[in-house]
Amino acid sequence: MGDADRAFKNAVYEQIARVGKALAHPRRIELLDLLCQGPMSVEQLANKSSLSVGSTSQHLQQLKESQLVRAER
Numbered sequence: 093m094g095d096a097d098r099a100f101k102n103a104v105y106e107q108i109a110r111v112g113k114a115l116a117h118p119r120r121i122e123l124l125d126l127l128c129q130g131p132m133s134v135e136q137l138a139n140k141s142s143l144s145v146g147s148t149s150q151h152l153q154q155l156k157e158s159q160l161v162r163a164e165r
């Protein structure tokens with residue numbers, strides 16, 4: 093295997109690990125499920141999930157870092 097192949101595989105492994113980490117918390121899975129209904133603000137997600145706005149924001153940041161969600165303004 094060449095260096096380029098190895099670098100590509102390592103990048104894929106890193107992304108899979110980030111996604112796994114993001115999905116390791118049941119509240120993040122809940123937030124993803126809620127977002128399947130359509131775009132929502134942090135406040136809307138917090139209300140629907142019974143989380144605080146701060147906690148919701150932190151969970152969303154993890155999901156964003158793993159590229160499972162994106163922010164819109």
